[in-house]
Amino acid sequence: MNIFKIFFLIVTVSIVAVGIYLWKRHSMVNLKPGIVIILNGASASGKSTLQKELQKLFPTPYLGIGLDTFFVGILPERFVMGLRQEGDIDPELVMKGEVAADTEGNRLFELSIGPVGDKVMYGMHHAIAAYALQGNNCIVDYIAYKKEWIADLCDALRGITVYIIGVDCSLEVLEKREKARGRSFVEGHARSHYLTVHEHMKDMYDLRVNTDVTSASDSAKMIHHFVVTHP
Numbered sequence: 001m002n003i004f005k006i007f008f009l010i011v012t013v014s015i016v017a018v019g020i021y022l023w024k025r026h027s028m029v030n031l032k033p034g035i036v037i038i039l040n041g042a043s044a045s046g047k048s049t050l051q052k053e054l055q056k057l058f059p060t061p062y063l064g065i066g067l068d069t070f071f072v073g074i075l076p077e078r079f080v081m082g083l084r085q086e087g088d089i090d091p092e093l094v095m096k097g098e099v100a101a102d103t104e105g106n107r108l109f110e111l112s113i114g115p116v117g118d119k120v121m122y123g124m125h126h127a128i129a130a131y132a133l134q135g136n137n138c139i140v141d142y143i144a145y146k147k148e149w150i151a152d153l154c155d156a157l158r159g160i161t162v163y164i165i166g167v168d169c170s171l172e173v174l175e176k177r178e179k180a181r182g183r184s185f186v187e188g189h190a191r192s193h194y195l196t197v198h199e200h201m202k203d204m205y206d207l208r209v210n211t212d213v214t215s216a217s218d219s220a221k222m223i224h225h226f227v228v229t230h231p
Helices: 003-029 047-057 115-133 147-156 171-180 216-229
Strands: 035-041 062-066 095-101 107-113 137-142 161-168 207-210
Touching: 035 047, 035 115, 035 216, 047 062, 047 137, 047 216, 062 115, 107 115, 115 137, 115 147, 161 216, 207 216
Parallel strands: 035 137, 035 161, 062 137, 161 207
Antiparallel strands: 095 107
């Protein structure tokens, strides 16, 4: 092949490669972040059902993310159930479930998250942001167990459009739902954080729904309408 032809071929390939690189860079810079909807409420308040109902209403995919999939679901089982192996770190550094009672003698199942568990949670916050920054819309099933989580969540999602929804439900209904789940060892879990779960975020809510008096389907429609009409 003629030396000039080789030179021309190299130059052409280089120009194409640079063009592709610049196009990709431009696309990434101008990529519009997705929307994040945070559903915060007590255990058994109907958030996972509400999440599924919301996914039905949007014409584009909204990814379902939550504690079950990005926290409990990714930890080794023994650090969730407490079946410790020789050489393991103290499970309390991750999470610990403990049976207690309130001042009136009602059963509580209190879940304590340790510093290692906190790191997993902070990873979840930034994973949500990573999805959104690539243009994905997300619906997050959330329980604000700890006040300090909220600052990290806000920091991770800075610059992203976020709707924070409070999911309310009466304690009586929550405890009925807990019993219906058939996992007696966690009965009293909703009671343990019934008040604090909203206390940590009440001033941040864009909207609150009550699954005690409104069906998951109707609650989802309320949230969908709010998101669509408040861009």
